[in-house]
Amino acid sequence: MDRYTHFEDLSNEIFFEIFDYLQALEIFTDFTSLNKRISSILQSIPLRIIVLYNHSRRQVDFISSHLTFHAHQVILTKIYYKICDYTSVIDLLFHRHNFTNLESCLLVANSLPTKVENVIKLIKTLNKLVSFSIRAPNDYTISTIDKCDLTQIMLMHKSSVHSIELDYRYDYMDISNYTSIPSNLISLKLHLSGSPSAVSLYSILSTSEIPCILHGSVFSLTYDLKL
Structure with a gap:
């Protein structure tokens, strides 16, 4: 849960833009439990x-x-x-x-x-x-x-x-x-x-x-x- 990935180099704004193009099934499949920061962002996206x-x-x-x-x-x-x-x-x-x-x-x-x-x-x-x-x-x-x-x-x-x-x-x-x-x-x-x-x-x-x-x-x- 604490491991670092290249996604960490992206800003929160870019993450919101990325997730705006994805449906929930894709988001939950690919990003759940990736790391704490991503999990926190997933709590607030539409x-x-x-x-x-x-x-x-x-x-x-x-x-x-x-x-x-x-x-x-x-x-x-x-x-x-x-x-x-x-x-x-x-x-x-x-x-x-x-x-x-x-x-x-x-x-x-x-x-x-x-x-x-x-x-x-x-x-x-x-x-x-x-x-x-x-x-x-x-x-x-x-x-x-x-x-x-x-x-x-x-x-x-x-x-x-x-x-x-x-x-x-x-x-x-x-x-x-x-x-x-x-x-x-x-x-x-x-x-x-x-x-x-x-x-x-x-x-x-x-x-x-x-x-x-x-x-x-x-x-x-x-x-x-x-x-």
């Missing part, structure tokens, strides 16, 4: 958790073991629900850890079923979250109830979020009754299902007079909101 479909459960557990003492440093997550040898990664990490300083959250629901109950609970407590995105390659990976709860929380709950992307099909009739959205939203992307003839462009979110483009019976709705 962390980015990236778990892709080709990662393993062993890697997830390795990250999680370090997050026990570093979860408050996580500012970004990009997590696939299913990896090469395990499912429920999103549920596992959000159940084990409280990412109080999370700013950007991207989740990929690539398995049936994808449970987002812990995510829904956590969103209510994330006061620094700026960007939230969830993508469902298959319409059935997220249950209708979870879609409803998640959509309602993201569009009705007052929060610090500026950018929302809910990339799953959602019934227009369920969302048409929403009375307001957070005034600090800058970007909003929704995929709604329903008949174009039954959709009123300006009633989808009554506080947002933003036009949208319809594509057939299932259409993509993209709002670019300006403060």
Whole structure:
């Protein structure tokens, strides 16, 4: 732990620049227990958790073991629900850890079923979250109830979020009754299902007079909101 390396010749500022290009798995794998100075720096850097479909459960557990003492440093997550040898990664990490300083959250629901109950609970407590995105390659990976709860929380709950992307099909009739959205939203992307003839462009979110483009019976709705 006290051994000297050539890394010691670098300034702290350079270390921060280096770590800014690395994700948490790389940082914990290559720099943990290198020496006391590096370990001290690791206590104060922002962390980015990236778990892709080709990662393993062993890697997830390795990250999680370090997050026990570093979860408050996580500012970004990009997590696939299913990896090469395990499912429920999103549920596992959000159940084990409280990412109080999370700013950007991207989740990929690539398995049936994808449970987002812990995510829904956590969103209510994330006061620094700026960007939230969830993508469902298959319409059935997220249950209708979870879609409803998640959509309602993201569009009705007052929060610090500026950018929302809910990339799953959602019934227009369920969302048409929403009375307001957070005034600090800058970007909003929704995929709604329903008949174009039954959709009123300006009633989808009554506080947002933003036009949208319809594509057939299932259409993509993209709002670019300006403060």
